[in-house]
Structures are given as C-alpha cells and as structure tokens.
Amino acid sequence: MTNLKCIICKGDIDKHYSSDGTMYWDQGHNAEPIADGRCCDRCNEDIVVPHRMADIFTEHKNYYKEDNDGKSTK
Ligand SMILES: [Zn+2]
DSSP: OOOOBOTTTOOBOOOEEOTTSOEEEOSOEEOTTTOSSEEOHHHIIIIIHHHHHHHHHHHHHHHHHHHHTTOOOO
C-alpha cells in the first residue's frame, strides 16, 4: 500500500493509529477548495480550514453589503 501524498505540500499524508497500534486512517483530508485532492493534517489545519473560515466570512460580508445597497427584491 503506497502512501498518499499531500496535494498541497507533496509530503506524505499522516497515518493515524489507535492506541493498540491499528492504523485506522490514512486517507488525509479533503483539500478543497484549495486543491482537488487529499491533504495532510498540517495543511488541513494551517491552510484549508482557515481558507474555509475566510470564505464563510466573505460570504457574510457580501450578503450584508448587498443588503445595505438597497437592492431589495422583496
Ligand atoms: Zn501537506
């Protein structure tokens, strides 16, 4: 079984082991919307998750901006 590579940093994707040594997780995280593939723990935490947070924040800003522009269709 080959190691999956992180699509962002090209490093090996971390394997997670349970306390008895059984590997139960080696598929990485969904790297979208940064990249179409899988990424490692570090890239997920440092890049993908903050990016998603920023996207949510931006959507909210646009929503309120439109609201304030008075373009109401109601
Ligand atoms: Zn990575």
